[in-house]
Amino acid sequence: MDELRPVTTICYYDLGGKLHQMACKVTTVPFRGTKEQEEKLLAVIAELRDTPGALMPIMQRAQDIYGYLPIEVQTIIADQMNVPLEKIYGIATFYAQFALAPKGEYRISVCLGTACYVKGSQPVYDKISELLGIKEGECTPDGKFSLESCRCVGACGLAPVMMINDDVYGRLVPDMIPDILKKYE
Amino acid sequence: MEQYTVKINGIEVTAPKGTTVLEAARMAGVTIPTLCYLKDINAIGACRICVVEVKGARGLCAACVYPIAPNMEVFTHTPRVVAYRKKTLELILSDHNCSCLSCVRSGNCELQALCKEYGVENEDAYAGAKNPSELDESAVHMVRDNSKCILCRRCVAACEKNQGIGVIGANERGFKTKICSAFEMDLADTSCVSCGQCIAVCPTGALYEKSNIDDIFAAIADPDKYVVVQTAPAVRAGLAEEFGKPIGTNAQGKMAAALRRLGFDKVFDTNFGADLTIMEEANEFLDRVQNGGKLPLITSCSPGWVKYCEHYYPEFTENLSSCKSPQQMQGAITKSYFAEKMGIDPKKIVSVSVMPCTAKKFEIGRDNQSGAGLPDMDYTMTTRELARMIKRAGIRWDDLPEEDFDHPLGEGTGAAVIFGATGGVMEAALRTAVEKLTGETLPRPDFVEVRGTDAIKEATYHVAGMDVNICVTSGLANAAKVLDMVKSGEKNYHFIEVMACPGGCVNGGGQPQVHASVRNFTDIRAERAKVLYSLDEANTIRKSHENPEIIELYDKFLGKPGSHKAHELLHTTYVKRVVNKKF
Known part of the structure; x- marks a missing residue:
């Protein structure tokens, strides 16, 4: 589960006119x-x-x-x-x-419960994380997508499963992800 | 107080109600190992190293938080307990960076010592995933290496409870738990004051000062450089511990000899700078009292305190004495008066200090600390770093003779040497200020009311028809209490001494690290302070204004205390900072 650990992100703050680089875990979504x-x-x-x-x-x-x-x-x-x-x-x-971090307009929730995990939901999760550039609990800077893992949505027969808001996607493989995400862009 | 009698490994001990098993065992002559426990500030029963068998109890009990009960029977080192402790150590090592060979704490690491004691033979007994971690090298004074952190939270307790700051804490949960600042901000971006109390209490090599000793060795080896060193009062009260001597050993003579053998061109004493500080600060105090200046005057020798004041009580920065710290004054005088006197180009001088302090590493980079047009100080090292230099140079401590400091910046009075203990600056200032105000000689220069390790000390002295209210405090959480009382009008002080570290510089963040097994049962602040007070007692000159080298400095160079030249060289300015950055 190494991939699930948050990794340091770099944020920039404007401190009195001086752009200052700070290694920290502040969300990149602007505060509104x-x-x-x-x-x-x-x-x-x-x-x-x-x-x-x-x-x-x-x-x-x-x-x-x-x-x-x-x-x-x-x-x-x-x-x-x-x-x-x-x-x-x-x-x-x-x-x-x-x-x-805020929840995105589209909340992606990938099941990492036993059945889905055994059927390969981790690579699916990783693919989403890679394409969107966000990690567990984070949200894309435009506020569109947020990513989280969950435990069992009650559709083990369709494993591996993910949900985007109320839409359920089953029998996933990583290659299917780009087309699915496109539908929401 | 109700007394309970308990049996520890069959030995009867009577102790007051509320005593922990750990303390009762100590009374029975038994050391129960601890890692997370720190007396008064961190009794959380988290590390599970101190577990013992208590007759009748279901499981093993954490001795650091388990109170004694009447007729309790405790067994501290049964095979079951020892096996449990060994397993706990193996589990700690399973997520520990065991690079002991190159670790700064090797030989003085509490975890290493316990692993040896409990016969841990395999560092990889529970090999598996390790938490990823990065060094936080953002701060000027220290490094945090979480790969060596055992999550004891002693640093967190020192920062939050003793210092009232709390810029570090345990974040996330479970395996991912780590000690860091909010939002994993760099320490340099927080309101950390660089006091180093976290380093002083760390049991492992997870926290350590940023070392300058390679640069200092290089400067000494450079024939074009004239390398001058000065040592703070408290260093002589701690250094010998690094060479196995008991806490409270006076190292002054051997320290001077060792510095000379290391190759420093001049070995000076910051006590000279401390006497100079008193001349300027006593003058500033009298000036503020007589001319309606901002009161209370608050001391500014402790750079951790100064930064704390700027962050947390910016409304008090005008109360801070404009005097630089003794280190910086000595540095400025070295590159002006001394350079002139010796005919040395001040640009060739490398000014080095040995300090019981990590905040000094921050102080030397502050604005307005370049009295002679060059940085007052070039490098500052901790007491621990000096010990490492002495060891690396192969100098045998026990064979060192007792030597004296060089002159003309090596003479210090009894008033100066007590700067290293809480209350010392106040006492030194009173010795001079009272004589100046009254024009009379004090029969005995002792102001015992301001001595000792109490959190807050107050006194009122009747001087020249005026009641002077003074207050002395150390530990920044205590300083906050004092300032809150001043703010609310509850207290009306004229002069306040604040030292960032509890007990003053003798317990500074740069002093030798003392294992919790000793620290929890000995008041190291008091033991080290005794060295300084006995040096004061033994000194024939005990008032700063009677220091012949100081008198000569004013006669030949500075003029009077508070003169234009003195202001240029010896005084500084402060800034207002915030606790949390605004967005």
Whole structure:
């Protein structure tokens, strides 16, 4: 399962006019948070900040507001709660329920459950990852596709299986992937 | 306090309720091995090395977090326990980069020591996938090599709990867990202050300083260079530990001899720079008090503290003393006054320091640290790096004679040598400031209220008709508490001393690494500080303004403290930074 491990990506930040290269795992999808979303988040923080163990519920509500927890949102929480950004990131990467990247317009979900895996879903997954240039949990910069693995969609007879939103594709081989993706572009 | 009697390997021990099995075993003369446990800051029972058999308990218990109970019977080294520990070590090695031959910690690695102790013969007993990892070499002062990390989280605890910073932590989960910063940012892009406390507590070679010793050896070998070295007060209180001597051994004389044998052209003492700092800082303090300047004045000798202040309390940067640290002052004077006096081209001088500190590696690259038009300092190495140089040069520590420093930048007073312990700068400043304010000689120059390893020390001195409120703190989490009290108006101090590392420089991030088995049961801060206070006691000159070389420096070169020339050479500026970058 080596291929599933996230590998360092390079991001560029504009720090006071100086383009600065930073090795890190910030999503390449531009942040599109609105003023209304930020106000909602600030209200949530104001409501919960004094309750013990407030961080987790605040992070859950933040994810409800934004759909995911990018560095911009985690930074707001860190600054408001006066806790290290790292602490929030540690929680966000520990629990599978938190996402660091948004879901794409088309959510690709490849089954890596036992039956699909035995029938060769890993090479299918790898092909998608290679063609889209994204890894587990990530989203293409244009916001179109996101990629995740899942465990059993209940169609083992069609193994290996993947879903793109509600469309189910079965008996896949890697060569079929380019044509399937084309349908959504 | 309720007392419980327990049996450890059949030996009866009575200890207060709340004592852990680990501590009770120590009282019975038994060392239970630990890897993740660090007293007061990291009792998480995660590494499973400290497991013991407790009669009646279902499984093995983690001694570091298991409290004693009345009549408890504990067995610490049964065959079952020993086999379990060995297996745990083999499992740790299954995801460990076992390149011990070239590892900076080889010979002083806690994991290596335990593997030897428990007879681990096969590093690949559980061969399999290893976590991919990259070196983080982004910071100027250190390297993180996660391939050697055992996930004990001692660095995380030191950073978050002692220093109140928390720029590193355990991220992801399960096999993929790794210690890094948020979003796997480079350490250089975080609000890390370079204090090196993470390195000081790391049990393995996963964290280490960026070494400059190859550059320094090359400079010494270059006939066109004039290489000058200075050593900080705290180095002499720690260096001997690298040569197997007990904690609290004074290494001053042998250290000077070793530096001379390494080939440095001049062996100076940062104590001279410390006395100079006091002259300037005491003057600055009196000036601020008498002329309505910004108070409280806060010391600026500790570069980790300065960077912390800039990141976390930027509103206090105007309170920081504009004085450079002793290292930088000494560097500036070396390339101006000393060069002039000796007729040496300052461009040929390579200025090297030995520091108990990793933040000094950051400090030498700061802006406004080039008093003589050249960088005040060229290289700075830690106490550990100096020990490596001495060993590489084949110098036999035990055979070294006791030698003195060179002059004219080698004379230091008792006031200067205590800079290395928390409270020392304050005491040194008071010795000079009080005499200047009152115009009288202090009968005894001891200000014992500011000594000791307490987190926060306060005192009020009645001087020349004025109550002077002072505060001394060390460890950045404590500094935050002090600043919060100043901010809220709860406290009204005139002068505050802050050292980034708990206990001051003697416990700096560049000092010899002490195994947790010792650190958890000995206060290394207090033991090393004793060396400095006894050197102070033994010195015939105990006030900075009585240092003859300092008097001569002002007479012949600088004029008065706070003069234009002094400002050009010895003072600096600060910047305001942020904790989290804004997007």
